[in-house]
Amino acid sequence: MANRQLLLPSGFPRAPLGNGVGRFMCQLKRVTLKFCKERGDSRGMRDFLEHDLVDFATKHPSVVVYVKPRRHRSSVIKGEYCNGKDFWISAHKMNREEIQKWLHLATTQNDGEEFRLRKMMHTDNPSIQGPWTPFTHRDPKLNNSSFPLEELSEPVFVPKSATQQLIEIFNEQQRTARHLEEKQGE
Amino acid sequence: MATIRGCLAASVLFRNSVKKSCVKYQVVRTVYGRKQSDERADMIRELFKRKQEAGPEKKAHRGTYLDWNYKSELFAFSKRIGETFMNGSLERAFTQRSYVLQQEATQKDLGLDDPDRVLEDNRSLAEKGEELSRDFVARYLRTALPCLPEENIQSIRDHLLKPESVANIISNIGADELILTSEFPTEIQTRVSTFYALIGAIEESSGQERGALFVRDFIIASLSGQDINALIMPENKFETLREIFLREGKEPPEPRLISHVGINTIIPSYRVGIYSEKKHIGTGDGESVKDALDNASLSVLWKMWGVPDAVFQFPYQLDVGQVLSNNQTNVPGSEWTREKISCR
Numbered sequence: 001m002a003n004r005q006l007l008l009p010s011g012f013p014r015a016p017l018g019n020g021v022g023r024f025m026c027q028l029k030r031v032t033l034k035f036c037k038e039r040g041d042s043r044g045m046r047d048f049l050e051h052d053l054v055d056f057a058t059k060h061p062s063v064v065v066y067v068k069p070r071r072h073r074s075s076v077i078k079g080e081y082c083n084g085k086d087f088w089i090s091a092h093k094m095n096r097e098e099i100q101k102w103l104h105l106a107t108t109q110n111d112g113e114e115f116r117l118r119k120m121m122h123t124d125n126p127s128i129q130g131p132w133t134p135f136t137h138r139d140p141k142l143n144n145s146s147f148p149l150e151e152l153s154e155p156v157f158v159p160k161s162a163t164q165q166l167i168e169i170f171n172e173q174q175r176t177a178r179h180l181e182e183k184q185g186e
Numbered sequence: 187m188a189t190i191r192g193c194l195a196a197s198v199l200f201r202n203s204v205k206k207s208c209v210k211y212q213v214v215r216t217v218y219g220r221k222q223s224d225e226r227a228d229m230i231r232e233l234f235k236r237k238q239e240a241g242p243e244k245k246a247h248r249g250t251y252l253d254w255n256y257k258s259e260l261f262a263f264s265k266r267i268g269e270t271f272m273n274g275s276l277e278r279a280f281t282q283r284s285y286v287l288q289q290e291a292t293q294k295d296l297g298l299d300d301p302d303r304v305l306e307d308n309r310s311l312a313e314k315g316e317e318l319s320r321d322f323v324a325r326y327l328r329t330a331l332p333c334l335p336e337e338n339i340q341s342i343r344d345h346l347l348k349p350e351s352v353a354n355i356i357s358n359i360g361a362d363e364l365i366l367t368s369e370f371p372t373e374i375q376t377r378v379s380t381f382y383a384l385i386g387a388i389e390e391s392s393g394q395e396r397g398a399l400f401v402r403d404f405i406i407a408s409l410s411g412q413d414i415n416a417l418i419m420p421e422n423k424f425e426t427l428r429e430i431f432l433r434e435g436k437e438p439p440e441p442r443l444i445s446h447v448g449i450n451t452i453i454p455s456y457r458v459g460i461y462s463e464k465k466h467i468g469t470g471d472g473e474s475v476k477d478a479l480d481n482a483s484l485s486v487l488w489k490m491w492g493v494p495d496a497v498f499q500f501p502y503q504l505d506v507g508q509v510l511s512n513n514q515t516n517v518p519g520s521e522w523t524r525e526k527i528s529c530r
Contacts, residue, residue: 017358022406022407127496134448135447
């Protein structure tokens with residue numbers, strides 16, 4: 001995580017007013033396309049207005065589209081969202097396809113806020129079993145035992161000594177030898 | 187030949203003009219450049235100072251901006267919420283009484299006292315919508331949670347229809363700027379009455395079922411992500427449980443300490459079980475015996491009342507027709523027994 005992201009507001013994936021629990025509502029309420037009629041850096045925006053604007057408005061009837069010519073200023077896309085937040089992006093020297101992509105983003109996101117996701121999921125019920133307690137995975141054997149218990153005072157893991165390991169290897173060899181003899185006898 | 191000569195003359199003229207403009211530019215930069223930049227810096231400094239003194243800029247209503255078309259906004263709004271409105275009922279739903287009075291006063295000042303031009307406000311629609319939403323929310327909660335005592339249904343409903351929650355809904359569907367009112371920023375009560383008027387307008391245009399569907403999708407859906415348990419928490423948990431058992435004619439529930447650990451530490455843990463007629467009915471943990479007892483009582487109560495948990499999710503998509511035809515009220519807390527629930 002970069003340092004810049006530490007100062008971003010953070011949280012979990014969320015939907016305003018439980019959007020989609022009832023009915024889906026496109027969160028973008030209006031978009032203003034600002035451009036210049038003369039300058040070359042607004043060329044893409046002018047192309048977009050000429051060829052795609054009507055399609056865009058027909059596809060998104062819930063978004064009010066305003067077109068605002070401004071002499072000798074670079075082009076800008078400004079969106080306003082249902083929760084009152086704004087989304088602003090400079091469309092300076094962007095071509096028609098780039099503008100289409102940015103508008104697609106604007107219509108599909110919650111709001112234009114920069115937001116760091118702490119996790120990619122969210123649940124109202126983090127645990128099905130309930131919160132952990134010291135008794136959650138307790139051995140039922142302990143219910144009938146009396147304390148202090150010798151067994152619980154022993155170390156959990158004792159490494160095997162070299163003698164012990166040798167004895168085990170010897171026993172294993174004996175067992176295999178006996179097994180082979182039995183097979184030959186048959 | 188004449189054209190070529192003409193072109194040459196034009197190019198010379200153009201070159202001269204370019205040269206002249208360059209020279210002029212240089213002169214300005216060299217002679218006055220330093221002084222000009224000082225003055226400019228002083229001006230910016232002064233403007234900044236005055237801006238600081240004047241304080242933050244006053245917020246203006248979105249309707250005062252250049253790019254604003256109220257008719258388009260209304261059209262987009264109706265598409266956004268997916269409803270159709272008959273003959274101007276949407277505009278009427280957004281018209282507050284204060285706006286009507288203001289308009290009448292302006293017209294009188296201008297000498298336009300036309301009795302035919304009367305603006306209708308949203309009071310009648312708001313009354314209608316409020317009645318529908320209060321009634322429908324209660325019916326919905328009773329259908330979704332049939333075992334919950336009636337008092338708790340009422341408390342969830344009161345929480346959902348709190349002025350703050352309803353006002354929050356209207357600001358979050360982008361309707362705040364569309365309200366025609368004399369005040370800015372809009373007050374909570376204004377937003378609440380507009381929301382109810384909106385429901386009234388939907389009911390008037392598309393029928394009761396459609397209005398109820400709007401209530402389900404916006405008011406009931408706002409319950410998602412909220413803690414229902416906190417809204418229906420009884421004051422004395424164990425006492426409530428005991429009363430239910432006594433009313434049913436059974437042995438009163440008996441709490442027993444099952445186990446405890448770390449009593450002399452800062453994080454002790456107790457586990458209490460509740461038994462009735464020698465049967466284990468619930469367990470709870472806590473940092474003190476009282477907490478553990480409360481949690482154990484709650485675990486039994488939630489199970490009996492059918493409160494949503496990790497396994498049973500609250501249903502948000504119940505059929506509106508089925509909800510509207512449900513006329514039964516839940517059993518009140520003072521009479522609540524399990525027999526009364528199972529016979530329904």
